[in-house]
Amino acid sequence: MSEALDLQNETRPDTAAPVLAVNNIEVIYDHVILVLKGVSLEVPLGGIVALLGANGAGKTTTLKAISNLLRAERGEVTKGSIEFEGARVDALTPNDLVKTGVVQVMEGRHCFEHLTIEENLMTGAYTRRDGRGAVAADLELVYDYFPRLRERRGSMAGYTSGGEQQMCAIGRALMCRPKMILLDEPSMGLAPQLVEVIFETVKRLNEQEGVSFLLAEQNTNVALRYARYGYILESGRVVLDGDAEKLRENEDVKEFYLGLSSSGRKSYRDVKHYKRRKRWL
């Protein structure tokens, strides 16, 4: 953990070239519901960036805007631009985007229930054209990162546990040979120990395979320990961003997202009052 934080100065978005740049995007669902109201963020090459915020803040929408899965839900990016490695990717189909090297792991895992774990992983290689040998090698690589999947390779994904499904979903994304993974709520519904396992693997993938991560999380505490930079979303806007270390020290973040406060416990009435008075925007 400390090792990750030591790197923070080198990986500040303004100092390193961003691999992913989201510039002031606005997202509208069904032509009427404005969900994102100008979100900008950057992910440096080889970085882990956390996207934090409460339910409905717009984390998932931001990720889906990047991965272009929005259109399948009748959402639309109406303003702003999204660049990956310096080229606009807003208009690409999810298929082309995966070929470019950006893949999303969706919230709630979304494994193919009636396929075995191994078949699930193999679907990740659908877009690849580099031959069976390379795909087989990557399958072994995924099994090395997630030994549990090797044991369950023949089981139908629908019958595996939540943790195994999360591993399967990440493994499946890895099979696309991505440069960047958009990871949506990896901790959802998992036991704390498993959450640590998943995040440890994310960190190893980042360090050893050079995969950049943008992860949306409600579990601010864990996310800020593994990420190097964080953005906090509220009601479709970025209200705060900074190095993970600094965010963790920030009084407001502590108060709102980490459940800590320097001034001791407050009574519930005070907290409500305080929240009502002091808003980000």
Place this chain on the structure above:
Amino acid sequence: MNPTALRFGIWIVATPLLIAALGLGFQGLAAVDSSLFFAWGYFIEVLIAGLLQGVMYSLVALGFVLIFKASGIFNFAQGSMVLFAALTMVGFIEMGLHWTLAFIVTAGVMVLLALVIERVVLRPLVNQPHIILFMATIGIFYFLDGFGQTLWGSDVKVLDIGISKAPIIIAEGIFENGLLINSFDLVAALVGAVLVAVLAIFFQYTRVGRALRAVADDHQAALSVGIPLKTIWAIVWSVAGIVALVAGIMWGSKAGVQFSLALIALKALPVLILGGFTSIPGAIIGGLIIGAGEQVAEVFLGPLFGGAIQDWFAYMLALVFLLFRPQGLFGEKIIERI
């Protein structure tokens, strides 16, 4: 041993026992009621004829299963695709093409049709509720029905690709007069078996087949790993179109190419309910049970009801299945974890 293999194993053992029990039952009935007739040789003959007829139902049901698996749409137009394919094939043969050539050209037409359906109907309706897509397929049904007949005329046509219809007599030593089997039905059964084997291999072991099954499970997740839905849908509809063509050829050469071909889709419905909407082996076995069931019931129970059981027997069987096993014999159980 995996559960599927085990299930098939049980079926293989259970089926002869079931048939024997059925035969004994009929024998008993015939002994009690003088209006019924029973002879073992005749029973088996009817059974075989029914099974072969069942394969013909399965051919139609297969097309439904393919599309239902990949997109969750019940394709009401499958019947008219069968008719359209058969009409087109006859049309090309009448233009002087050899039937093999006509087959290839018609297959091309069916692929083209699939592409058009994907582009004009499915793509604009993406993410709509299934009932809307179902309604759209009803539209396709009427369009194809009319379009085919406008193009090729509405006369009853003969489709002859040179399959012999001579009866074959087997097992003369065992039964008195032997067993009479229609050689055309036998060929149809073989064609069905080959088609199923090819499809099963395609779904289970190829990259595209795997992607098809992935799409069937979860559209969004399939999109997220870069599987292009449009391509997948076009492929599925093309395959369903070619299956419709094979069914059209078989039914067309058996019964003539005419409008009523489109209505055999209604016979495929109980087959699907029996076998499960998502299972290819289910479509086959469902077809066999329906085919054999209605023939045997007609011949051996018909007199009790005053005949014509054949018309409603399949639907009765389907109703019973809906009550006790709604996912069918081989349908996928809905896996739900919390």
